[in-house]
Amino acid sequence: MRILHHLPLSPACRKVRLALNEKRIPYEMRVERVWDRREEFLAMNPAGTVPVLEEENGLVVADSYAICEYLDEAYPDTPLLGRTHAERAEVRRLVAWFDVKFDREVTRNLYFERQLKRNLGFGNPDGGALRAGYANLKPHVEYIGWLAETRAWLAGGQISLADLAAAAHLSCLDYVGDIDWSLNDAVKDWYARVKSRPAFRPILADRVSGLTPPQHYADLDF
Template identity: 90%
Template sequence: MRILHHLPLSPACRKVRLALHEKRIPFELRAERIWERREEFLAMNPAGTVPVLEEENGLVIADSYAICEYLDEAYPDTPLLGRTHAERAEVRRLVAWFDDKFTREVTRNLYFEKQLKRMLGRGNPDAGALRAGYANLKPHIEYLGWLAETRAWLAGSQLSLADLAAAAHLSCLDYIGDIDWSLNDAMKDWYARVKSRPSFRPILGDRVSGLTPPQHYADLDF
């Protein structure tokens, strides 16, 4: 069986999980405590990060973007990177926006400080980082809302990896109660559509020991 090594509240891992489900590719989840730095895991990915995909033929692919590129090339029946050159360029731009810019300005300041930092044994959340994360979140919400208002999906007329990347980040922040869905109706409506897809159900069922999500987290109607 194909194995995805992951952390439940990792946006990068959730993006890959969503891509696998959208493509209807069967896989088994295996939680990896990256802070333990297991030798067997480091042999697969010396960077010591998740996600890591182990294919049935022994092929190992690390890094969420590399995995998603591989999946779109190896399993092209449900394309997630767009069909035309222009579509693919826009999908890649937006995936980079969320996986790089949003991660740096928001996710790292909120999810890392409030959740992952404790797991890694790196002390308490930094108040300055939290303030920066909340301040940075607002313009990102406005931009996401503009995309949702002006397009059928974030990158164009079809659901793409851009939607999955954005939803993966928002779902993790929503789990820890950091998204105010009243700030932008267009963003909320878009997320509700993504959240209602069958691929999202396993993610909405995730639970982390010692951390309970808000009541609306798994509610398809908020």
């Protein structure tokens, strides 16, 4: 069986899970506590990060972007990177926006500081980082709202990896109660459409020991 080594509240892992689910590719999930730095896992990915995809033929692909590119090339049915050169360029731009810029300015300042920092042995949350994360969240939500108002999906006429990347980050922040959905109706409506897709159901079923999501987290009509 194909294996995805992951962490439940990792945006990068959720993006890959959503891509696998949209493509209806069967796989098994294994939680990898990266802070334990298992030798067997480091042999597969010396960077010590998740996600890592183990194919049934022994192929190992590490890094969420590399995995998603691989999936779109190896399993071209239900393309997620776009069909034209222009579409693919825009999808890649937005995936980089969420996985680099949004991650640096929002996700790391909120989710990383509040949830992962202690597990990794990096001490207590930094109040300044938390304040920066909340301040940065608002303009990012406004940008997502502008995209949602001007396009059927974030990168164009069809759902793509751009939507999955954005939803992966927002879903992690939503799990820990850091998203105020009243900030932008267009973002809430777009997220409700993504959240309602069958591929998203396993994400909504995620539960992390000692951390209970808000009541609306799994509610499709939130």
